[in-house]
Amino acid sequence: MNTKQMIKENNRLQDAMKPDNLSYYQDMVVYIRSSSVEESKGEELLLEIAQHLLDAQAKGKTAEEVFGSDPESYCKELVEQLPKMKGLNRLQYHLMIPWIALTWFFFVQALVGFITTWTGGPVERMTQVRISTLVLIAGGSYVLIHALMRWMKNDTFQPDEARRKINVRSMGIYMAITVLILIAGVWLGRLLPVLTIAPWVSLVLFLVGIAGTKFLFSSK
Structure with missing residues (x-):
């Protein structure tokens, strides 16, 4: 199988x-x-x-x-006793979450862009994407999902009282990570340029992302 x-x-x-x-x-x-x-x-x-x-x-x-x-x-x-992920498999493991997060970001970007175009709204504003935003989406999704997975693993076999303590500690960690991500976003936003990406380009990037998700990350 x-x-x-x-x-x-x-x-x-x-x-x-x-x-x-x-x-x-x-x-x-x-x-x-x-x-x-x-x-x-x-x-x-x-x-x-x-x-x-x-x-x-x-x-x-x-x-x-x-x-x-x-x-x-x-x-x-x-x-x-089991073999660990190596080489390409480990790379795929680390790239999957940022890849999926950015793929769906471009879907939302394309959708909003097309709706704005059809309704006669400010298209130029809707096509501007900060590189810092892309970095934060990729990095933030990776950190938060892996933090959640680590918490689930550590929490799995704990008794109820210990789980409550872990939940409080984990909540504090997540809040700290969120604050750091927001601070990094403000700082990077001042340093990195802004890209202009048309809605149809965002749609193409979304389709490439979906194809890549199936080709690179689907279980065989």
Whole structure:
């Protein structure tokens, strides 16, 4: 099976799990998928775990009885044995979020530009794009999404009281990051030039971005 087929099969197997087992297993899914292991190997591992859990469930056992009371250590040990992303895969992993964020920015830019043109509004103003804006969208999306993924991974196996503490700390971190991004935007806005991008050019950039997303980042 390719990666897409494994993910689909994984979802099917989850539908057969009891609520407690499903909750336990989904924490394992978050932990493994948010790690830096090679995607196909991670999905193979998750399928093996799901099938093993369902076999045990059919015999009346719980996920905790099968995998133990410390699922974090269990997952960590498994992840350390899997090959990590290398070369192009790692580059794709780091480029995907900024690429998608900029792709949809140009869609919005094209849409607003065409609407402004059709309604007789100030087209010149709508076609101006600051390079600092592009940098902030790319960098900001990368930082925030990866911060969220790290928080989800750290939060996965924590008890309720610890999760509340992590949530408060994470909220403070996100707010600090947001403030830094805004400050950087003001500073870069004074240094970097402004581009004039016509709506049809933004549309072309959006279509190129969509094609690139499918070609570069889609699971095989």
